[in-house]
Amino acid sequence: MRLREVCKKFDGGIDAIGGVNLSVAPEEFVSIVGSSGCGKSTLLRIIAGLVPSTGGTVEVHGEPVMAPRRDVGMMFQRPALLAWKTSLENVLLPLRMRRTVQVSDLEDALRLLDLFHLGGFEHHFPRQLSGGMQQRVALARLMMTGADVRLLDEPFGAVDELTRELLNLELLKIHDRTASATIFVTHNISEAVLLSDRILVMSPRPGMIAADIPVPLERPRSPEMAYSTAFQKIALKVRYHIQLSQSERGMTG
Numbered sequence: 218m219r220l221r222e223v224c225k226k227f228d229g230g231i232d233a234i235g236g237v238n239l240s241v242a243p244e245e246f247v248s249i250v251g252s253s254g255c256g257k258s259t260l261l262r263i264i265a266g267l268v269p270s271t272g273g274t275v276e277v278h279g280e281p282v283m284a285p286r287r288d289v290g291m292m293f294q295r296p297a298l299l300a301w302k303t304s305l306e307n308v309l310l311p312l313r314m315r316r317t318v319q320v321s322d323l324e325d326a327l328r329l330l331d332l333f334h335l336g337g338f339e340h341h342f343p344r345q346l347s348g349g350m351q352q353r354v355a356l357a358r359l360m361m362t363g364a365d366v367r368l369l370d371e372p373f374g375a376v377d378e379l380t381r382e383l384l385n386l387e388l389l390k391i392h393d394r395t396a397s398a399t400i401f402v403t404h405n406i407s408e409a410v411l412l413s414d415r416i417l418v419m420s421p422r423p424g425m426i427a428a429d430i431p432v433p434l435e436r437p438r439s440p441e442m443a444y445s446t447a448f449q450k451i452a453l454k455v456r457y458h459i460q461l462s463q464s465e466r467g468m469t470g
């Protein structure tokens with residue numbers, strides 16, 4: 218994935234994104250942190266081909282993004298499941314929209330649900346599941362698309378802290394099994410450090426990349442790493458750059 222000078226000005230004059238340059242390698246997990254309104258969701262929607270940029274280029278696998286692509290999967294803060302479909306049917310949905318579902322697809326979907334500890338809930342409807350379980354269905358659906366570029370927009374922002382920790386573990390597990398080029402938007406600094414190879418700090422509007430911080434912790438990662446000095450040093454650095462980008466904005470108005 219490669220972005221060059223990506224800009225977005227909305228009708229009405231809001232300058233949301235002011236020139237983002239970014240490359241994400243095939244198996245790299247990159248987080249974006251930054252205050253709300255700095256253009257993170259807009260940037261992800263542009264990469265997903267859901268919103269046109271007003272300047273610059275986005276390439277995935279060497280091709281310019283003009284519309285949504287099958288090899289780019291996106292997940293949102295709300296699980297966005299269809300209320301009248303079961304977990305299993307929600308997971309199969311992206312495939313059904315493309316072609317006839319085979320028995321092997323069904324098996325894949327069941328295996329994914331099992332991987333996300335949803336065995337026994339395959340035939341439940343979203344309203345019968347907790348928020349964290351719904352997000353796991355959405356994660357399984359994202360995996361089912363087979364997209365090797367994944368965009369996650371604050372996917373765990375609406376769940377409680379313990380559930381978030383469990384979901385982080387699921388996501389680490391997925392990334393270890395099937396690493397993909399991932400961009401993960403979060404407000405949670407520890408979450409970003411635990412999951413990422415690199416953390417980008419986005420400055421307030423118009424959003425730009427204010428800092429690009431590597432996370433040289435070994436993989437596989439474990440939650441216990443959060444107590445290490447190395448981990449905490451990186452978290453502090455991220456916090457420092459968030460504050461810096463905000464105060465610079467304050468000085469320039």
Ligand SMILES: Nc1ncnc2c1ncn2[C@@H]1O[C@H](COP(=O)(O)OP(=O)(O)O)[C@@H](O)[C@H]1O
Pocket residue numbers: 227228229231233251252253254255256257258259260422
């Ligand atoms: N469709 C839209 N039309 C006009 N302004 C928008 C639209 N979508 C987002 N914005 C504005 O663009 C800025 C960035 O929004 P967004 O990308 O949602 O930020 P973030 O995800 O970082 O909170 C905000 O000021 C928001 O109000």
Ligand SMILES: [Mg+2]
Pocket residue numbers: 257258259370
């Ligand atoms: Mg957002």
